[in-house]
Amino acid sequence: MGLDHARGGEAALEAVKPAPFEYHAPRTVEEAVTLLAEVAPRDGRVLAGGQSLVPAMALRLARPAHLVDINAVSGLDRLRVEAGDLVIGACVRHAAFDRPAAGGPLGTLLAQVARHIAHWPVRTRGTFCGSIANADPASEWCLLAATLDATMVARSVRGARAIAAAGFFHGAMATALAADELLVEVRVPLLAADARCGFSEFSRRAGDFAIAMALATYRLENGVMTDARVGIGAVESAPRRVGEAEAALNGKRPGEDAFRDAAAAVARAAAPVGDIRYPAGYRRDVAAAMAQRALEGTVP
């Protein structure tokens, strides 16, 4: 590195890492989707924060022929509360959630979750919607969207459509989005003022992709839990709610017994994928432990 820099000048300029591509910088959503309709069939991709796409391009694993950079598209960086939802525009960075972005428990939860996403420099560039569209199995935002039943709004030349989280994540890095669709915003329902929530994630080093993570929320009615949601991420090929664990909580008093039952339900229901480092059985154990810790984190 040092020597290359010392030689500097033209040699350094020639050392371009990605394969050649054509760069487009639309100014409006209409321009962006028109461009996408044209270039998507020829492996044209959306560039938002670029924290997954650009490293893959630098390694020449990804060789998109066209990049549609949406960073200059007006209005996509907006973060607003509308009709009971926190509406997150396509260019809102992870760092926007570092301090509560919404009132009530949702803002606090988002801030707690955001701290687990990679590292600060990545969080200042990477976007919430980019994580959702990329649909990495270990994405914190995908787990949040799946657990809280967020709605994804996609635009294309064919118009706009809203996709519920339950039908959005098809598998590892696979979503309901068509190649020419732009995820313009994600709508996350605000949590009730009395909602309790907890999140827990395990990775060997801070900022690494999680081995397993869990998110839990519920409300209290006459001292017992209601409207319980338990989601797991990084365990299966896509994040999802675990109905069996939710059933183990609803109608029970929050506490060690109910939380242990819910964690056991996660262990039974999960169908973890194993890999060379973490066998499926290990991931299952960690998933159950994360569910229990997320639930323990709900108790003030």
Added chain:
Amino acid sequence: MEFDNTLEVPLPPAEAWRVLLDIRRIAACIPGAELTEVVDERTYKGKVAVRIGPVALSLVGQARLEEVDDAGHQAQVRAHGADPKGRGSTDSVIRFRLEPAGDATRVLIHADVKLAGSIAQYGRGAGMIQSVASQLIAQFGETLKSRLAESASGGEEKPAAGAAQPIPGLTVLGKAAWDSITRGAEKPPSKP
């Protein structure tokens, strides 16, 4: 890595067996697959486009049907594919076994996939490849099912091999694959 998958075909095993061994027809149902050459009745050349997040791969190679057991309704496919951009290659052995499931057939698939090169390092390993494989198989199953339904409602006695027009509702890739097959129809037909 090894993994298992299943697939339902809405035909009795004997018929499903005949359809599944009609490679030209089957290739048109595999998402992103394109049959480029029929070498002999057991050996086929082609390419498969796979997309894993930002990485769009095209694996070019050859597949060979082996150990075809017509009585036991089982066979295996040995496939080799390499990315023309040098990002890696794969060697796979995929075993199929058919068993009756009511009026239909359950296809039991066991895959042993070996990856080499930089694609092997991408996507944090086996989990992602398994996920992609199960999606491919699910999409394949859906396409095959709708093709069979269309053939049936078309009033043909049995699913006709190589009906020479694209069927509406195909994906762009599926259509491309279909086109390549109908274009390839000048080659001597090879029915196993």
